[in-house]
Amino acid sequence: MFVKKIFSAIFLIAISLAIISCSEDSPTENEGLNPKDPNTASKVSIDRFSSEAGNLFVRTPSNGLPESNAPINFDIAPFITKGLGPNGEKVQYYNFDVQPIVSAPIYVLFKDGEDSPVDDQLNIIDVVPGDQGYNDFWNVNKVIVPSDYTANTITNVNDLFDSGYSIEKTNIIVNCPVVPEGSTAKLRYKSSESKELTRGWYNDQVVFYFNFSEKELMTTSQGSTNVPLAEILVSFNINPDQQGGGPASGFVTENNSDQTHNVVDTLPEDNSYSPLWDVDIYDNNNFEEVMDWQSASMSNILATGAAIVNCPIVSVE
Structure with missing residues (x-):
């Protein structure tokens, strides 16, 4: 996964982090929350070509764009x-x-004192195509969880905010278009880039997205979430x-x-x-x-x- 692979390197360089506290209270023990299995969880239905999600690519009866939640082959015209x-x-x-200039937040979980994301934990987003505020470009937010945190206990933004865990807003931008499961885009600029879909969490459901890392991206200025x-x-x-x-x-x-x-x-x-x-x-x-x-x-x-x-x-x- 691109986000996971770049973090060890990126967070070792001098990047200023603006720490945002989601709660002034002490973190809770997430009582009542049990880890979820991404392999058995329900999956989000994605439609990039609805009138709400699309701009240049909006499905009509005659233009042949894929149906809602159908896999998209981005290696053919017009993509x-x-x-x-x-x-x-x-x-x-x-x-x-x-896409908008203002990126959307993506939440990546780290155990306290560690430089790599929590093993097996899927990243968390709170918007998908068609939602207000959605963007293929994501501003990475680093969530600090306790050392005894179990992967995939947190699977939605509301529970994340309620947890009281510290969130560090970084200046890192990642390009991860959310697409239907089974979608393909086989070309990458670097041979080291994964061509496979990555899974994430959206409202306790699994979502799928591409990773494009031909260039490390940063926000346009410190404290901004704008994409260059x-x-x-x-x-x-x-x-x-x-x-x-x-x-x-x-x-x-x-x-x-x-x-x-x-x-x-x-x-x-x-x-x-x-x-x-x-x-x-x-x-x-x-x-x-x-x-x-x-x-x-x-x-x-x-x-x-x-x-x-x-x-x-x-x-x-």
């Missing part, structure tokens, strides 16, 4: 795109739709100022190819990289001339700040 890097590199990125942004320039088959234009018309591609000339201004190795992209749109009449960030920047820009989308880069050639 994977071939674009260009700042110097004309060939890149691929996933499309996880529009990078820039992308894109072009559509029909310009957005025309009828039927914009995203609904699809990206312009090279002849007999799925290669777009959508251009990102940073790559995962760059300090300024973020998978949360601020989308600007350039005139499709300039498509042939756009081959890198410089040429894209010199094109006729039709719209700025059109959307903020989660598009982690998973390959660069």
Whole structure:
């Protein structure tokens, strides 16, 4: 699990932690709470394409998007795109739709004095796609539990807050889109990244999410929960100022190819990289001339700040 794997390394470096106390009283013994088994617990039904959850990807009778809670194959169109890097590199990125700048909290449990999360304890979230405040990007909150804590005794946010356990709000951001069980996204930028789904807890039910760790992300400033942004320039088959234009018309591609000339201004190795992209749109009449960030920047820009989308880069050639 990405969150678990990065913690030992990240918490050994100098990261300032703002400690939030959920209760001024002494922690309780969680009387009446028994550990739950994730293997037998009920599972959350997830729908990323409902009108409440989706923005660019909203299910209609004709567009063929997967039904509610059906596994999603993100390795096929329209969820994977071939674009260009700042110097004309060939890149691929996933499309996880529009996301807010403000991250959502994810709670990771640690025994007092230890640097690694509690063995077998699933991380805890309190929002899923379609809920107000949901975001694929999560601000990690470190929960300190007693040394005798039993994994998966806490499986929802209400019990967590009632426990009185200390919570340390970190400046770490993780990109973990919540998806239906069985969903697949087989590409990752680093060979060390897991391609498997991770399980978590949501209201005593098991939830599934991807992990994308092509770049370690931090909040934009100390005390903030905002996700950093990078820039992308894109072009559509029909310009957005025309009828039927914009995203609904699809990206312009090279002849007999799925290669777009959508251009990102940073790559995962760059300090300024973020998978949360601020989308600007350039005139499709300039498509042939756009081959890198410089040429894209010199094109006729039709719209700025059109959307903020989660598009982690998973390959660069």
